[in-house]
Amino acid sequence: AQKVTQAQTEISVVEKEDVTLDCVYETRDTTYYLFWYKQPPSGELVFLIRRNSFDEQNEISGRYSWNFQKSTSSFNFTITASQVVDSAVYFCALREETSGSRLTFGEGTQLTVNP
Amino acid sequence: DAGVTQSPTHLIKTRGQQVTLRCSPISGHKSVSWYQQVLGQGPQFIFQYYEKEERGRGNFPDRFSARQFPNYSSELNVNALLLGDSALYLCASSYAGTIETQYFGPGTRLLVL
Numbered sequence: 001a002q003k004v005t006q007a008q009t010e011i012s013v014v015e016k017e018d019v020t021l022d023c024v025y026e027t028r029d030t031t032y033y034l035f036w037y038k039q040p041p042s043g044e045l046v047f048l049i050r051r052n053s054f055d056e057q058n059e060i061s062g063r064y065s066w067n068f069q070k071s072t073s074s075f076n077f078t079i080t081a082s083q084v085v086d087s088a089v090y091f092c093a094l095r096e097e098t099s100g101s102r103l104t105f106g107e108g109t110q111l112t113v114n115p
Numbered sequence: 116d117a118g119v120t121q122s123p124t125h126l127i128k129t130r131g132q133q134v135t136l137r138c139s140p141i142s143g144h145k146s147v148s149w150y151q152q153v154l155g156q157g158p159q160f161i162f163q164y165y166e167k168e169e170r171g172r173g174n175f176p177d178r179f180s181a182r183q184f185p186n187y188s189s190e191l192n193v194n195a196l197l198l199g200d201s202a203l204y205l206c207a208s209s210y211a212g213t214i215e216t217q218y219f220g221p222g223t224r225l226l227v228l
Contacts, residue, residue, distance in 0.1 A: 043224070102160045
């Protein structure tokens with residue numbers, strides 16, 4: 001069965017520090033998709049990135065970067081030069097090809113960026 | 116374009132009552148999924164509807180039901196409410212419901228007393 005583990009429940013950093021959020025997944029499918037979502041206090045889940053299992057190329061978008069490694073079943077998310085506005089709960093999610101559109105989420109990591 | 120909208124934003128019910136939550140997808144999106152997020156946890160999949168047909172169901176009791184209308188909006192119904200049903204209910208839409216990314220609405224916060 002599919003599973004997503006975000007071992008870091010809470011992380012607190014000072015503004016301008018770099019921070020990495022860890023995500024480890026389990027799946028038996030060879031085709032799957034990984035996602036990161038941001039959830040600010042308002043509650044809405046904001047889509048950040050999607051990667052498919054055949055594309056291990058790392059991606060950078062501004063201060064955000066993602067490291068996908070199939071060998072370790074990890075999909076980690078790094079924020080460079082963090083800002084107070086980055087404070088939120090971040091969720092990693094998995095969708096298996098055989099599970100339709102069902103997303104399996106991790107428990108989330110609460111990131112607090114202090115000024 | 117407007118994003119996913121949900122109504123109401125907040126709701127308070129008592130045990131045993133019934134509740135209906137509503138969701139309008141992004142224009143052009145034909146698939147709607149529902150998730151339940153209990154405080155401090157990740158969202159849990161409840162249902163997916165595509166072209167007005169149920170395409171997936173999570174591990175939730177039969178008290179939970181949903182439907183999708185011809186305009187692709189959707190309703191989630193929960194009967195015989197329990198205290199444990201208190202949660203944020205999130206609706207997500209995607210174009211076709213398979214590999215496309217799901218975009219979430221702001222959610223409905225349900226409190227059962």
